[in-house]
Amino acid sequence: MSQDLTAPAKLGPPRAHQSTWGWMRASLFSSPLNTILTVLVAWLLLMSVPALIEWLFIRADFNATSAAECRESGGACWAFIVEKHRFILFGVYPYDEQWRPLLASIILIAVIVCSCVRWFWRPFLGIIWIVSLVAVAVLMWGGVLGMSHVENDRWGGLPLTLILATFGIAFAFPLGLLLALGRRSHMPAVKALCVVYIELIRGVPLISLLFMSSVMLPLFLPEGFSIDKLLRAQIAIILFAAAYVAETVRGGLQAIPKGQYEGADSLGLSYWQQMRKIILPQALKVVIPPLVGIFIALFKDTSLVVIIGIFDLTLAAKTAVADAAWRGFSTEAYLFIAFIYFIFCFSISRYSQSLEKHLRTGEQR
Known part of the structure; x- marks a missing residue:
C-alpha cells in the first residue's frame, strides 16, 4: 500500500486586512435582504445628498443683512449665524x-x-x-x-457648557473611583453606603436631579441661606456622573484576576499602594471605552440645564432664534450647535480609540 509523501504546499501568511470588496460582500450584500436595504439606502443618499449640499453651501447666504434678504436665496441662512454667533457662544x-x-x-x-x-x-x-x-x-x-x-x-453659551462638563468630569472621576473602591470594601457600613448611593442615583434620571436641586433643595435650607443655582446644577451633574463612573470602574476591578491581588499582598504593599500601583492601572485600562462613553454622555447632558433656566449653548441658540428680526432660522441655529457638540464628542471618541490601540500594542510587546 503506497502512501503519497509529497510535502503539502506552503500556505502564505493570513491576510491581515480584508479587501474593500470582501468587506462589502460580507457586510452589505451578505443576503438578499441586506442587498435590498443597501440599494435602498444608496438610492436615498443619491436623492438627498446633492439637494442637501446645495442647500447647505451652494445656495446658502453668508452676507445677508436681513431675514427677508436671506430667504430670497432659497438656501441656508448662515448670515443669521454670522449675526448671532457671539450671542450663541x-x-x-x-x-x-x-x-x-x-x-x-x-x-x-x-x-x-x-x-x-x-x-x-x-x-x-x-x-x-x-x-x-x-x-x-x-x-x-x-x-x-x-x-x-x-x-x-x-x-452662558459654550463657556458655560465647557465649565459644566469639565468640572463635572474633573470631580466625578475621583469621586467615582472612591465609590467603586467603597463598594468592594470589606467594611460593611462603607460598602452599604456606597451601594445605596450608586443604586439610588443610577435609578434617577439626571433631569430629575437637576429639578430637585433647583426647586426642592432650597425648601430644605435654613431661612436666609441659599446655594447658587449654577453651583447646585454642577453638584447634581457631578453626583450623577460619579455613580456611573463608580459602576464602570467596579466592573474593571472585578475583571482583574485574583492572582494580582494575591501578588500585591505578597509584596507587602498597603491597600492604597496596591490600588495605586497595581490594581487601578489595570482596571482603568479595561474600562476606557465605557468611561469615554460616560464622558461623552455627560458633555451632551449638560444641555439639560436648560430646564432650570441656566443659559447654556442650547438655550442661547433657542433665544437667538426667538429674535423677531431673524425668525424662521431655527434649523441653521441647531445645526450650528450640533456641529459644535459633534466636534467635541468626535474628538473625545477618536482619542479614546487611539489610547485603547496604544495600550493594546503595549500589551502585545
Whole structure:
C-alpha cells in the first residue's frame, strides 16, 4: 500500500486586512435582504445628498443683512449665524468683556488637550488642572486684576457648557473611583453606603436631579441661606456622573484576576499602594471605552440645564432664534450647535480609540 509523501504546499501568511470588496460582500450584500436595504439606502443618499449640499453651501447666504434678504436665496441662512454667533457662544455675558469667557474656554480646551498627551502624564498635571480651573473661575467671575465682576447668572453659551462638563468630569472621576473602591470594601457600613448611593442615583434620571436641586433643595435650607443655582446644577451633574463612573470602574476591578491581588499582598504593599500601583492601572485600562462613553454622555447632558433656566449653548441658540428680526432660522441655529457638540464628542471618541490601540500594542510587546 503506497502512501503519497509529497510535502503539502506552503500556505502564505493570513491576510491581515480584508479587501474593500470582501468587506462589502460580507457586510452589505451578505443576503438578499441586506442587498435590498443597501440599494435602498444608496438610492436615498443619491436623492438627498446633492439637494442637501446645495442647500447647505451652494445656495446658502453668508452676507445677508436681513431675514427677508436671506430667504430670497432659497438656501441656508448662515448670515443669521454670522449675526448671532457671539450671542450663541457667550450668551448674555457683557459684550465688551467677552474676551474673558473666550480665554476661559481656550484654557479649558488646552488643559484637556494636555491631559491627552502622554508626555504630560506626570504629577505636575494635577497642578496644571488646579491652576487652570482657578484661572477659569477668576476670568469668569472677575472682580480682581481690574476686571469687572460678572454674576454667574449672566454666564452662558459654550463657556458655560465647557465649565459644566469639565468640572463635572474633573470631580466625578475621583469621586467615582472612591465609590467603586467603597463598594468592594470589606467594611460593611462603607460598602452599604456606597451601594445605596450608586443604586439610588443610577435609578434617577439626571433631569430629575437637576429639578430637585433647583426647586426642592432650597425648601430644605435654613431661612436666609441659599446655594447658587449654577453651583447646585454642577453638584447634581457631578453626583450623577460619579455613580456611573463608580459602576464602570467596579466592573474593571472585578475583571482583574485574583492572582494580582494575591501578588500585591505578597509584596507587602498597603491597600492604597496596591490600588495605586497595581490594581487601578489595570482596571482603568479595561474600562476606557465605557468611561469615554460616560464622558461623552455627560458633555451632551449638560444641555439639560436648560430646564432650570441656566443659559447654556442650547438655550442661547433657542433665544437667538426667538429674535423677531431673524425668525424662521431655527434649523441653521441647531445645526450650528450640533456641529459644535459633534466636534467635541468626535474628538473625545477618536482619542479614546487611539489610547485603547496604544495600550493594546503595549500589551502585545
